[in-house]
């Protein structure tokens with residue numbers, strides 16, 4: 234008998250919106266705290282999990298930055314990324330483009346090479362052991378200054394071969410894309426891809442300005458673009474990829490319930506939607522869980538699910554050869570189940 238959940242598990246998947254610091258599960262947080270002699274303000278893993286109730290993005294970010302403090306050594310960053318790659322392998326996520334936030338660590342005195350070396354070692358092992366391909370996207374924290382972002386870009390220059398692009402994350406309210414125009418222009422000059430969180434909590438104008446002023450090739454979240462009909466038409470016509478994160482939007486109260494998520498409307502308008510997990514350790518599930526829950530809630534057909542997976546392949550920064558392999562794997566799985 235056709236089992237849709239099994240189909241979603243087995244189909245080749247690509248993730249384009251995942252913060253590695255947001256994949257830090259409470260168990261690993263406690264393990265690293267112990268290893269680094271840090272006392273967490275929670276008595277147990279259960280206590281910590283109970284604290285994961287958020288009314289908005291900022292409440293989440295406060296806990297997320299606090300949690301990241303257990304990350305101190307290259308081995309810690311390796312262990313963090315390795316745990317995520319193991320989940321990818323389990324769930325058949327075959328290509329992933331991972332955000333990391335160097336300023337969260339350099340502000341605490343951790344060297345950028347400590348972060349990057351640990352992440353790169355995990356990526357190399359994920360390829361040799363699991364055949365998973367991965368790219369890293371370095372995000373600037375928008376609550377910090379553009380000067381700090383420029384300093385970060387300068388510090389990353391020796392490691393640019395490990396970084397496919399730059400992104401923009403953290404508090405959207407009060408920190409619009411135009412604040413980072415110069416550093417994004419510098420990143421473009423260096424040949425880096427550009428993406429930005431926009432229209433998550435902030436207005437549709439942030440989506441338009443990220444596109445226009447930062448010259449991004451993907452919008453992260455973008456759900457609030459729906460408030461501007463002209464913009465929606467332009468995004469759809471250009472097939473600008475939107476990396477939508479359904480569980481995140483529910484946990485951060487962008488929407489009250491998954492059933493109220495605007496995903497069906499976004500698809501109906503012809504937007505280039507992809508499904509992603511954002512910060513799975515904090516939001517209750519990985520890419521597979523997001524896809525399975527959405528497919529149940531919105532009664533998606535196997536063809537629709539395969540199309541969403543193909544959207545992620547098309548929007549990825551993988552090589553053309555890798556894209557073609559991934560696309561073929563998706564088609565094969567669909568053919569097998571039809």
Ligand SMILES: Nc1ncnc2[nH]cnc12
Pocket residue numbers: 252255290297402403404405430433481511512
């Ligand atoms: N959902 C999100 N929005 C903005 N910044 C983030 N950093 C980690 N997760 C984020």
Ligand SMILES: [Zn+2]
Pocket residue numbers: 250252402430453511
């Ligand atoms: Zn995000």
